[in-house]
Amino acid sequence: MRIKPWQTLIAILLLTLAAVWVDLPGQTLDPFGWKSGITVQQGLDLQGGIQIVLEARPPAGVEVTQDVLQGTRDTIERRVNGLGVSEPVIQTRGSNQILVELPGYRDPEQAVRVLQRTALLEIIDTNGQYLAPGTIVNTTAGPASDVLGNEPTPTAEPAATPQATASPATATATPSPGATPGVESTPAAGEPAGTTASPTPEAGATPTPDATSEAEGPVYETIITGADLQDAYPTTDQFGTLVVGFELKGEATRKFCDYTSSHVGFPMSIVVDKQVISSPQIESAICEGRGIISGLNAQEVNELVLQLKSGALAVPLEVVQSRTVGPTLGQDSIDKSIVAGLVGLGLVALFMILYYRLPGIISVIALLMYTSFVFALFKLIPVVLTLPGIAGFILSIGMAVDANVLIFARLKEELRRGRTIARAIEEGFEHAWPSIRDSNISTMITCAILFWFGRYVGATIIQGFALTLFIGVAVSMFTAIVVSRNLLRVLLTSGLFHNLWWFGLERRPAEPAPAPGD
Amino acid sequence: MLDLVGKRYYWFLLSLLVIVPGLVSLMLHGLDLSIDFTGGTLWELQMSRPVQPGEVRDVLAARGYPDSIVQTSQDNVVLIRMKELKEGSPEKAELAAALRERFGDFTELRIESVGPTLGTAIRNRAVIAVALASLGILAYIAWAFRNTNNPFLYGIAAIIAMLHDVAVVVGSFSILGWLRGVEVDALFVTALLTIIGFSVHDTIVVFDRIRENLARRAAPTFEEIVNYSVVQTLVRSLNTSLTVVFTLLALFLFGGETIRYFVLALLIGVISGTYSSIFNASQILVVWENRELHRFLARLRGQRQRVPA
Numbered sequence: 001m002r003i004k005p006w007q008t009l010i011a012i013l014l015l016t017l018a019a020v021w022v023d024l025p026g027q028t029l030d031p032f033g034w035k036s037g038i039t040v041q042q043g044l045d046l047q048g049g050i051q052i053v054l055e056a057r058p059p060a061g062v063e064v065t066q067d068v069l070q071g072t073r074d075t076i077e078r079r080v081n082g083l084g085v086s087e088p089v090i091q092t093r094g095s096n097q098i099l100v101e102l103p104g105y106r107d108p109e110q111a112v113r114v115l116q117r118t119a120l121l122e123i124i125d126t127n128g129q130y131l132a133p134g135t136i137v138n139t140t141a142g143p144a145s146d147v148l149g150n151e152p153t154p155t156a157e158p159a160a161t162p163q164a165t166a167s168p169a170t171a172t173a174t175p176s177p178g179a180t181p182g183v184e185s186t187p188a189a190g191e192p193a194g195t196t197a198s199p200t201p202e203a204g205a206t207p208t209p210d211a212t213s214e215a216e217g218p219v220y221e222t223i224i225t226g227a228d229l230q231d232a233y234p235t236t237d238q239f240g241t242l243v244v245g246f247e248l249k250g251e252a253t254r255k256f257c258d259y260t261s262s263h264v265g266f267p268m269s270i271v272v273d274k275q276v277i278s279s280p281q282i283e284s285a286i287c288e289g290r291g292i293i294s295g296l297n298a299q300e301v302n303e304l305v306l307q308l309k310s311g312a313l314a315v316p317l318e319v320v321q322s323r324t325v326g327p328t329l330g331q332d333s334i335d336k337s338i339v340a341g342l343v344g345l346g347l348v349a350l351f352m353i354l355y356y357r358l359p360g361i362i363s364v365i366a367l368l369m370y371t372s373f374v375f376a377l378f379k380l381i382p383v384v385l386t387l388p389g390i391a392g393f394i395l396s397i398g399m400a401v402d403a404n405v406l407i408f409a410r411l412k413e414e415l416r417r418g419r420t421i422a423r424a425i426e427e428g429f430e431h432a433w434p435s436i437r438d439s440n441i442s443t444m445i446t447c448a449i450l451f452w453f454g455r456y457v458g459a460t461i462i463q464g465f466a467l468t469l470f471i472g473v474a475v476s477m478f479t480a481i482v483v484s485r486n487l488l489r490v491l492l493t494s495g496l497f498h499n500l501w502w503f504g505l506e507r508r509p510a511e512p513a514p515a516p517g518d
Numbered sequence: 519m520l521d522l523v524g525k526r527y528y529w530f531l532l533s534l535l536v537i538v539p540g541l542v543s544l545m546l547h548g549l550d551l552s553i554d555f556t557g558g559t560l561w562e563l564q565m566s567r568p569v570q571p572g573e574v575r576d577v578l579a580a581r582g583y584p585d586s587i588v589q590t591s592q593d594n595v596v597l598i599r600m601k602e603l604k605e606g607s608p609e610k611a612e613l614a615a616a617l618r619e620r621f622g623d624f625t626e627l628r629i630e631s632v633g634p635t636l637g638t639a640i641r642n643r644a645v646i647a648v649a650l651a652s653l654g655i656l657a658y659i660a661w662a663f664r665n666t667n668n669p670f671l672y673g674i675a676a677i678i679a680m681l682h683d684v685a686v687v688v689g690s691f692s693i694l695g696w697l698r699g700v701e702v703d704a705l706f707v708t709a710l711l712t713i714i715g716f717s718v719h720d721t722i723v724v725f726d727r728i729r730e731n732l733a734r735r736a737a738p739t740f741e742e743i744v745n746y747s748v749v750q751t752l753v754r755s756l757n758t759s760l761t762v763v764f765t766l767l768a769l770f771l772f773g774g775e776t777i778r779y780f781v782l783a784l785l786i787g788v789i790s791g792t793y794s795s796i797f798n799a800s801q802i803l804v805v806w807e808n809r810e811l812h813r814f815l816a817r818l819r820g821q822r823q824r825v826p827a
Contacts, residue, residue, distance in 0.1 A: 112605055330626045337774065446714055
């Protein structure tokens with residue numbers, strides 16, 4: 001059964017209503033709360049904020065691999081989460097850069113200080129307690145306030161009683177030994193541990209504990225730091241399960257051996273930036289300088305390897321690019337863009353109606369629908385709206401009309417040739433389609449390249465433009481082919497508009513008389 | 519019927535008249551590259567009282583930033599271009615304190631900072647992006663026109679028209695840089711790539727008609743078919759450009775200050791793109807098909823042979 005034009009039209013109308021409903025700001029007409037969480041995401045240049053590109057500057061001879069970069073990125077992500085920014089962007093870029101965007105954040109000095117700091121990886125003696133991941137701790141290598149900026153250790157206070165901190169964040173990670181990951185000597189190690197079981201945990205203590213005594217909470221002892229770590233890699237244990245393998249440097253082997261052999265059965269914590277990221281239980285003494293951490297799933301293994309790797313290198317980061325936009329400039333830009341968009345839309349509508357008459361009115365309706373679709377998509381995907389992005393959107397309004405112009409030009413030609421209105425509509429669409437397709441695909445190709453280019457330049461600013469233009473072009477094809485066509489079919493075949501004046505032609509053409517059944 | 523193709527050399531001449539001054543400016547003056555490409559800092563401040571650019575320059579020079587460019591605009595806004603001043607660095611805090619001491623409190627509207635090495639990398643990426651866009655489009659057109667006699671001819675003609683538009687826009691911005699100090703930034707490259715897309719978009723519509731009319735043998739000669747196709751699509755080309763120009767004009771007049779030159783680049787590009795697709799791209803097809811370049815060169819060679827005789 002063929003779908004009739006008016007049926008398609010009803011579907012289009014319903015779709016438009018849905019789009020308009022999504023477009024309405026806030027919780028308008030939303031009794032069930034379906035729209036909660038759907039908002040326009042404003043880019044940095046609109047709501048203000050900070051964008052920083054950090055570049056790894058490793059010491060001579062050290063190479064920054066993708067793994068290390070990824071691990072550094074994860075560290076930065078944790079720090080950014082500590083800043084309380086909503087919708088931050090943290091991406092690795094190329095071989096040695098990390099891009100951070102903090103929309104709405106107002107303190108560039110603080111941001112740079114927090115981001116640029118070198119990550120400090122430590123393995124600490126938890127005095128037999130299980131510390132849940134996420135716990136903030138003070139260690140003998142320095143108090144938590146060292147890394148958390150100038151604020152006097154806001155999260156260090158709950159760390160006073162590790163059990164208390166463990167409760168809010170980790171209902172799942174109960175300190176039951178079975179659930180916690182375990183550390184043991186590499187299976188290859190033939191020699192059992194315990195040969196050098198000298199229980200002197202103080203051996204690893206570097207600074208005196210009183211230096212940190214003003215910070216609240218216990219000070220855990222740092223056994224080794226990232227500098228002692230040679231390498232980390234995913235590997236398998238004797239049962240073939242995926243585990244994290246690690247190797248220590250010469251001097252640290254002894255220290256770690258002493259500690260692990262006297263603490264078998266107890267947990268230890270791996271800490272980055274004073275924040276616990278994993279607390280495996282010591283299964284056996286590790287004296288070979290190599291060990292494994294088991295009991296993690298594949299993703300956790302990967303994350304921990306990256307953490308250990310980047311922690312071992314502790315690559316210094318340098319700010320190579322930054323962009324800070326104040327909030328006033330952003331609001332001003334939004335207001336101006338809205339005015340520009342309305343004026344642009346109005347001019348296009350006026351021109352189309354004056355030149356094409358009835359089809360012009362239809363194209364304006366299609367254009368309004370187009371605008372509602374695109375904006376709804378922006379909210380649903382969601383696309384981060386930037387100033388060039390809005391320009392891309394407004395530009396795409398102009399380009400969206402193109403498909404209609406192409407079709408109407410053909411329609412007029414077919415009518416001049418003496419075709420009936422119904423026939424002219426179909427022929428017009430048929431002949432206009434290759435042009436619409438080819439020309440829009442070439443625009444889409446450039447959008448894709450722009451997107452790639454944007455990744456290396458203004459990040460979201462240029463990418464926003466490429467994405468909005470791409471969506472705009474794609475949706476414009478849909479509205480031209482489906483919406484305009486069906487509107488024309490339904491309206492024009494209804495018999496109301498048989499006078500060709502409506503199409504910008506002077507009544508019936510004199511040339512080849514239209515065959516009645518054509 | 520309007521004879522557009524017959525006057526093709528006049529249209530080429532008009533293009534040259536527009537392009538040559540821009541190219542001359544490009545050779546003599548080049549482009550004023552923004553900090554996106556050169557590295558450096560752009561600092562926009564809103565002062566609490568009107569200030570003179572010279573006063574600001576003095577403060578900057580005294581603190582070790584002698585070659586800074588300072589512009590003032592309405593609402594006490596000051597725009598400073600200077601060598602790199604890292605965000606969050608002690609140098610920046612010091613300079614801000616010095617400015618506060620001299621001019622009272624101010625609001626930091628924006629600060630953009632780019633390291634010198636990154637600038638070069640961005641410049642290279644921009645060149646690669648434009649080259650990739652050209653190749654991608656050439657490949658697509660050659661594929662879309664694979665059923666014609668010479669698919670690559672269409673691709674090459676479209677690329678020449680596109681380069682024409684790039685030359686017009688880059689040349690205009692070189693002249694604008696010379697006269698008004700307008701800078702070329704990453705957004706300009708974005709505009710350029712968009713223009714490339716639009717220019718080809720426009721050209722393809724005309725080529726598409728030529729393809730269709732060739733298949734229908736709508737006229738006896740290739741030249742006449744091309745002319746017929748261009749005339750047929752003329753109204754559509756102009757109308758499409760007009761609607762785009764309307765939206766861009768609205769953005770240029772009412773949109774924000776930060777994207778004004780971005781919009782201007784697009785505006786120039788769209789107008790040039792429309793011109794080149796009507797008056798250049800399809801005419802190039804005719805020039806090639808009639809082997810006019812070939813004959814022209816042969817005539818030149820012939821003259822050269824005759825001179826010594």
